[in-house]
Amino acid sequence: MNIIAVILVVLLSFLGSFSIANEMPQRGLDITIYNQDIALVRDLRTISLEKGRNIIKVTDVASKIDATSVHFKSLTDPARCRIIEQNFEYDLVSSDKLLSKYIDQEIRIITRDNNVYQGYLLSYDSRQIIIAHNKITGPIYMVDRENIRDIEFPQLPEGLITKPTLVWEVESQDKDEHLIELSYLTRGINWRADYVANLSKDEKTLSLNSWVTIDNRSGADYNFANVKLIAGEIRLEERDYVEALPKMAYMAEAQPQFEEKSFFEYHMYSLNRKTTIKNNQTKQISLFNVQNIPMEKRYVYDGKLYRSYYFDNWRGLDYNPKVSVYIRFKNSSDSGLGIPLPKGKVRVYKADEDETLQFIGEDSIDHTPKDERIELLIGTAFDIVGERKILEHKKITNNVYQDTYQITIRNHKDESIRVSIIEHQWGDWKILKSNYDYKKIDAYKIEFEVEIPKDGETSVLYTAEYRL
Known part of the structure; x- marks a missing residue:
C-alpha cells in the first residue's frame, strides 16, 4: 500500500515574530568514530540570521542521535547569538500515524480495482479502514487494507515529519551571517580493524596487511x-x-x-x-602493510578437561587429544611493526604449491601496544595427538593427595617437532619428581617443553603432591 501526501504543509504557531532559516550551506564536516558503536559529529555551516528570534532547522542528521549531546554555537559572534530553546523532532510519518491524525477528517481511498471512496475517517485497524461519506446520513464504507492501492491526504499534519530534525530557537542581536558549529554523539556507526596475515613457505616470516x-x-x-x-x-x-x-x-x-x-x-x-x-x-x-615479520609456530597441548580436583573419582576421566597450533610474533620496530594495533580479527593464509593463497585459520586480538607479543590460535594439528593419563592416585592424609601423571604426544609428521605441554595444579602443590624439566607459568600452571621425533612419541611422567 502506497501513501501519497499530495500537499506537504508544516504550520508553525508561535507568539511574536520569527524568521525561519532554511538554507545552511555546509562548510566542513568532521567525524570521530569509536569502536564502541558511537561517533562524535562536528558540522560547520553558514546561516543568515535576522535581528530578533529565528527558527533554525537541520534535517540531515543521524536518526540515532543522542539528543542530550547536541551542542550549537556561533563561531562568528557567540555573545550576540543566544540559544533560547532546542528540540529534536523524531515523530516520523507512517501510514498509521497519518491515519491517527486524520480521525474525523476527510481522506480519499483508491482501491486496486480502481474504486474511489472519499469521506471522513471514522476508525481503522490492521485489516480495515472505515470512512463515512457523510457523518450523519452515510453511507459508511469498510475498506479492506489489502485491497487499497493509494490513500490521499490533503496535507501533512502538524507534528509529523519526514526526517529526524533538529530545531533551535535562536535570538540574534543583529541581522548578520554566522558560521555555526553543530556537534552531537550518535549510535549506529562503528569501526574495527581487520587483518590479513600471509605466512611464508618456510613459516619463518609473515606479512601483515590491515584494513579499517x-x-x-x-x-x-x-x-x-x-x-x-x-x-x-x-x-x-x-x-x-x-x-x-x-x-x-x-x-x-x-x-x-x-x-x-x-x-x-x-x-x-x-x-x-x-x-x-x-x-x-x-x-x-x-x-x-608490513612485510617479513619474524614469527614462530607453536604446538601446545593442554589435556585436562575437568575444572576441579577429582579427589577419589580419578578413574576414567576424559582428556583432550587435540594439540593446538599457534603463531606468535612481536609487535616491535625490529619486526617491522612497533605501532599500536587496534583490536580486530586476524585471518591467516598460506600459499599452496600452486601459489594460491589458502585460508588456514583466524583469531582475534585485543588492543595491543607496541613491543607486546601477539599469539594467534589458528587451529589444531591433524598429525599430532595427545594423551593424558592418571597412573596412580594416593590419599596420604585427609587433605593430602599424591598423583602420578603420564602425558604422551604422538607425532605422525615427517619432521621432528617441539610441543609445549600445559599442566594445571591444585591447592598447595609441589612436584615430587619428573622425567622432564618444567617451568612455572603462574600459581597453578606449569609447562613442559618436549621434543618429539618424526613418526615417534614422547611421554612426560611426573608425580605431584596436593594439600587441599
Whole structure:
C-alpha cells in the first residue's frame, strides 16, 4: 500500500515574530568514530540570521542521535547569538500515524480495482479502514487494507515529519551571517580493524596487511568528511537513544592512509584525506602493510578437561587429544611493526604449491601496544595427538593427595617437532619428581617443553603432591 501526501504543509504557531532559516550551506564536516558503536559529529555551516528570534532547522542528521549531546554555537559572534530553546523532532510519518491524525477528517481511498471512496475517517485497524461519506446520513464504507492501492491526504499534519530534525530557537542581536558549529554523539556507526596475515613457505616470516572497516547504520550520510578513529575503550553510561559485517576472503595490499597519534589514554588514527561514508554502507580503508615479520609456530597441548580436583573419582576421566597450533610474533620496530594495533580479527593464509593463497585459520586480538607479543590460535594439528593419563592416585592424609601423571604426544609428521605441554595444579602443590624439566607459568600452571621425533612419541611422567 502506497501513501501519497499530495500537499506537504508544516504550520508553525508561535507568539511574536520569527524568521525561519532554511538554507545552511555546509562548510566542513568532521567525524570521530569509536569502536564502541558511537561517533562524535562536528558540522560547520553558514546561516543568515535576522535581528530578533529565528527558527533554525537541520534535517540531515543521524536518526540515532543522542539528543542530550547536541551542542550549537556561533563561531562568528557567540555573545550576540543566544540559544533560547532546542528540540529534536523524531515523530516520523507512517501510514498509521497519518491515519491517527486524520480521525474525523476527510481522506480519499483508491482501491486496486480502481474504486474511489472519499469521506471522513471514522476508525481503522490492521485489516480495515472505515470512512463515512457523510457523518450523519452515510453511507459508511469498510475498506479492506489489502485491497487499497493509494490513500490521499490533503496535507501533512502538524507534528509529523519526514526526517529526524533538529530545531533551535535562536535570538540574534543583529541581522548578520554566522558560521555555526553543530556537534552531537550518535549510535549506529562503528569501526574495527581487520587483518590479513600471509605466512611464508618456510613459516619463518609473515606479512601483515590491515584494513579499517567502518559500518554506518546511523541513519545519515557523512559527505566529504574528515575522519578520525579512536582505538581504546572509553567509559559510556547506558543511555536511551531515539531510535553483521561481511567476511573478507582476501584483501589486496594497499598503501597506508592513516596517521597514528597517542591521544589521552587511547590512540587516534586520522585519515589523510576526506571521504564519504554513506548510510547503510560498509567502507574499508587501508591502515598499514608490513612485510617479513619474524614469527614462530607453536604446538601446545593442554589435556585436562575437568575444572576441579577429582579427589577419589580419578578413574576414567576424559582428556583432550587435540594439540593446538599457534603463531606468535612481536609487535616491535625490529619486526617491522612497533605501532599500536587496534583490536580486530586476524585471518591467516598460506600459499599452496600452486601459489594460491589458502585460508588456514583466524583469531582475534585485543588492543595491543607496541613491543607486546601477539599469539594467534589458528587451529589444531591433524598429525599430532595427545594423551593424558592418571597412573596412580594416593590419599596420604585427609587433605593430602599424591598423583602420578603420564602425558604422551604422538607425532605422525615427517619432521621432528617441539610441543609445549600445559599442566594445571591444585591447592598447595609441589612436584615430587619428573622425567622432564618444567617451568612455572603462574600459581597453578606449569609447562613442559618436549621434543618429539618424526613418526615417534614422547611421554612426560611426573608425580605431584596436593594439600587441599
